[in-house]
Amino acid sequence: xxxxxxxxxxxxxxxxxxxxxxxxxxxxxxxxxxxxxxxxxxxxxxxxxxxxxxxxxxxxxxxxxxxxxxxxxxxxxxxxxxxxxxxxxxxxxxxxxxxxxxxxxxxxxxxxxxxxxxxxxxxxxxxxxxxxxxxxxxxxxxxxxxxxxxxxxxxxxxxxxxxxxxxxxxxxxxxxxxxxxxxxxxxxxxxxxxxxxxxxxxxxxxxxxxxxxxxxxxxxxxxxxxxxxxxxxxxxxxxxxxxxxxxxxxxxxxxxxxxxxxxxxxxxxxxxxxxxxxxxxxxxxxxxxxx
Amino acid sequence: xxxxxxxxxxxxxxxxxxxxxxxxxxxxxxxxxxxxxxxxxxxxxxxxxxxxxxxxxxxxxxxxxxxxxxxxxxxxxxxxxxxxxxxxxxxxxxxxxxxxxxxxxxxxxxxxxxxxxxxxxxxxxxxxxxxxxxxxxxxxxxxxxxxxxxxxxxxxxxxxxxxxxxxxxxxxxxxxxxxxxxxxxxxxxxxxxxxxxxxxxxxxxxxxxxxxxxxxxxxxxxxxxxxxxxxxxxxxxxxxxxxxxxxxxxxxxxxxxxxxxxxxxxxxxxxxxxxxxxxxxxxxxxxxxx
Numbered sequence: 001x002x003x004x005x006x007x008x009x010x011x012x013x014x015x016x017x018x019x020x021x022x023x024x025x026x027x028x029x030x031x032x033x034x035x036x037x038x039x040x041x042x043x044x045x046x047x048x049x050x051x052x053x054x055x056x057x058x059x060x061x062x063x064x065x066x067x068x069x070x071x072x073x074x075x076x077x078x079x080x081x082x083x084x085x086x087x088x089x090x091x092x093x094x095x096x097x098x099x100x101x102x103x104x105x106x107x108x109x110x111x112x113x114x115x116x117x118x119x120x121x122x123x124x125x126x127x128x129x130x131x132x133x134x135x136x137x138x139x140x141x142x143x144x145x146x147x148x149x150x151x152x153x154x155x156x157x158x159x160x161x162x163x164x165x166x167x168x169x170x171x172x173x174x175x176x177x178x179x180x181x182x183x184x185x186x187x188x189x190x191x192x193x194x195x196x197x198x199x200x201x202x203x204x205x206x207x208x209x210x211x212x213x214x215x216x217x218x219x220x221x222x223x224x225x226x227x228x229x230x231x232x233x234x235x236x237x238x239x240x241x242x243x244x245x246x247x248x249x250x251x252x253x254x255x256x257x258x259x260x261x262x263x264x265x266x267x268x269x270x271x272x273x274x275x276x277x278x279x280x281x282x283x284x285x286x287x288x289x290x291x
Numbered sequence: 292x293x294x295x296x297x298x299x300x301x302x303x304x305x306x307x308x309x310x311x312x313x314x315x316x317x318x319x320x321x322x323x324x325x326x327x328x329x330x331x332x333x334x335x336x337x338x339x340x341x342x343x344x345x346x347x348x349x350x351x352x353x354x355x356x357x358x359x360x361x362x363x364x365x366x367x368x369x370x371x372x373x374x375x376x377x378x379x380x381x382x383x384x385x386x387x388x389x390x391x392x393x394x395x396x397x398x399x400x401x402x403x404x405x406x407x408x409x410x411x412x413x414x415x416x417x418x419x420x421x422x423x424x425x426x427x428x429x430x431x432x433x434x435x436x437x438x439x440x441x442x443x444x445x446x447x448x449x450x451x452x453x454x455x456x457x458x459x460x461x462x463x464x465x466x467x468x469x470x471x472x473x474x475x476x477x478x479x480x481x482x483x484x485x486x487x488x489x490x491x492x493x494x495x496x497x498x499x500x501x502x503x504x505x506x507x508x509x510x511x512x513x514x515x516x517x518x519x520x521x522x523x524x525x526x527x528x529x530x531x532x533x534x535x536x537x538x539x540x541x542x543x544x545x546x547x548x549x550x551x552x553x554x555x556x557x558x559x560x561x562x563x564x565x566x567x568x569x570x571x572x573x574x575x576x577x578x579x580x581x
Contacts, residue, residue: 009413009421009445016424017465083323091317100328107331109568111506113535114557118334120542155406156327182313210414212509213539242512258430258451264420264462268413275412 013268016261034058057259064226067233069140069215070208072230073147078201080148082157082190085136088156089163090185101160104258108153116217118177119146124218132231138220141230146214151204158200162193199281206274210267212238237267335561342558345551355519355532355552362556364521368532369560371522372436372515373504376443381497388455388493393481395456407449418445419510426514434516434530442510447500454499458492459485494570502567506560508535508559534560 034057088101119142127145128137166189174188175181190197220233221243227234235243242262302310353361387407391400419442427439462485470484486493516530517540523529534556542554 008425009418012425012429013417013421018311080323082325083320084327087317087320087324091320092395100324102569103328103331104324105572106565106568107327109502109506109564110331110334111508111535111560113506113508113538114338114561116332117538117542117553117557118330118337121337122333133340149327180309180313182316186316206412210412210416212414212416213535217542238414238509241416241420242509245513253294257424258458261420261424265419268417271412271414271417272409275409279408 007065009264010268011165013261013265016258017065023125028167034061057256059237059240059263061223061226062235062237062240062263063263063266064218065140065222066209066236066238068227069143069219069234069236070205072140073143074201074205076144076148077152077155077204081152081154081159081200082197083205084152085159085163086185086190087158088160090181101157104153104156104160107149107155108157110150112150112211113217115146115150115214119214127231130143133150134231136220136231138218138233139231140219140227140234141223143219143234143236144217146218147208149209150211150214151208154204154207155197155200158203159197162196163189166192195281199278202274202278202281206271206278210238211236211273212242215239216242237263237270240269306476315523317430335565338554338557338561341551341554345555345558350552350555353539354521360532360548360552362552362559364519364532365534365537365556366559367521368515368518369505372439372443372511372531372533373501375436375440375511376447376504377497377501378446379440379446380451380500383444384451384496384500385455385493387448387452388459389409389481389486389498391452391456393458393485404453407452410445411453414509415446415507416513418442422510423513431436432527434514435525435527436515436529436531437526439511439515439531439533442514443504443507446510447503450503451496451500454496455489455493457554458489458496461492462488491574494574498567498571502564506535506564509537511535512539 064149084104088097088104092100123142124137126137127139128244131137131141132139163185170188170192171184174184179187215236216239219235219239221235221239222233223235223240225232241264244256244260247256327412347361349361350363351361351366352363354364355362387403391404394400395404422438422442422445426432426441427434432438466484467486470480485532511533515533515536517536518530518532520532522531537556537562538553541549541556544550
């Protein structure tokens with residue numbers, strides 16, 4: 001059933017978006033213009049395919065929005081989660097460590113729509129009031145911060161598990177050489193778990209790229225323009241698919257629905273590549289540790 | 292005396308620098324931990340305070356439409372969608388888990404394992420759009436309970452399968468051998484001996500699946516649609532309401548009452564998800580299932 005379901009997902013998306021692929025061509029990923037065309041006049045036929053007049057589908061903006069927001073989220077999340085994991089592994093008393101690490105893991109299970117709600121209620125007014133020059137909090141920075149919060153526990157708990165598995169001998173020999181406690185952690189233990197850390201980061205990247213609701217609620221939904229600053233409104237691929245539901249249904253030729261299906265396919269391929277990379281990295285890390 | 296004075300030589304600049312760097316490093320780590328945990332507490336706090344202040348009997352008795360409205364249709368919809376999703380997902384997920392654990396040495400099983408990992412990593416919106424294309428457009432079901440439940444089931448099955456597999460693998464082989472020695476058949480060994488022994492892990496997986504399906508939004512937007520009324524009893528051609536949709540759309544409405552409903556919905560969703568996750572973690576810690 002599982003392989004059947006997965007193959008069905010890919011197959012149906014490919015078949016359904018076939019016409020859109022022919023119409024859009026490779027221009028699809030480099031064009032920044034998204035225009036559904038004139039939905040009320042008669043459709044025109046281009047390359048044997050019926051499309052609304054003036055329709056132009058370009059998703060470069062959404063690809064850039066996805067990559068940039070996830071990238072900034074990783075930049076915020078990595079130092080936070082390294083710090084949190086070190087703190088949990090070495091600094092907090094053994095008795096409260098399970099409670100604290102459970103709190104960190106619980107951040108990961110909060111539904112993304114609740115994160116979005118929090119973003120609108122707390123984060124957006126904060127950014128709009130103190131940081132943004134225009135007074136508008138919706139945009140790239142808000143999306144990145146929410147994403148960073150959502151992926152931090154993934155990196156932190158991966159790293160924490162790895163840190164707890166560093167052999168006692170390595171720690172003790174570093175202490176014996178006269179290193180301070182912090183030097184033991186940062187110079188003797190962190191390098192040993194580097195591969196696991198990178199695996200965790202890539203895994204978190206995969207999650208951030210596909211995140212939908214929270215981003216949709218705080219990103220400002222910018223289309224047809226590339227982000228120019230931290231406060232530009234953006235759309236990610238995932239959030240764009242949701243926001244286009246109504247207008248796509250109004251298209252009599254169904255071409256925009258087919259194009260959305262092609263977009264979903266692009267997102268699937270990107271996350272698949274990232275997750276495969278994470279899998280390779282983490283399995284490699286396990287092998288290294290066994291030696 | 293001379294020994295102790297010689298030990299108290301003044302610290303060199305390098306030593307001082309090392310100590311300062313270490314102190315700063317620990318401070319940084321502490322701040323990082325705080326920054327990770329504080330938003331969670333803030334989220335819980337904001338949602339709880341606003342959710343509880345929106346609390347009234349109307350929430351449970353009225354639908355979302357109209358002026359004096361509640362959340363009855365959304366709550367009922369979430370329960371119904373989740374129920375049917377679990378009805379589909381639990382047999383398939385546990386079945387797949389049993390297959391992977393008990394007969395999972397061949398190439399087919401490692402393929403299944405790999406593909407289920409891929410499915411776990413697939414963004415839920417992609418699954419939602421797939422269902423939209425297949426069920427809503429392809430089969431012509433319209434926004435409906437059936438499409439929503441099947442989509443959520445596809446989302447949950449891989450989790451359930453992997454957790455079931457892990458739980459079954461922790462049952463000691465000697466138990467299987469003892470059952471076989473008593474003359475039990477393959478299916479008797481699995482269903483009468485191994486599965487009951489691993490029941491805690493299987494229930495854990497089911498509960499986590501439940502939490503996922505209550506908290507999901509993206510795949511439902513394209514499959515369940517939205518309705519201001521309670522479920523009609525039809526599986527196709529009738530859209531269903533659900534709680535997470537209320538959170539997403541009502542917070543963008545201009546009036547305070549809609550905001551209150553959004554917070555109330557968020558409170559219920561969060562309560563269910565956190566309660567399940569916390570209790571599962573506490574039980575798991577005690578029983579040493581990992």
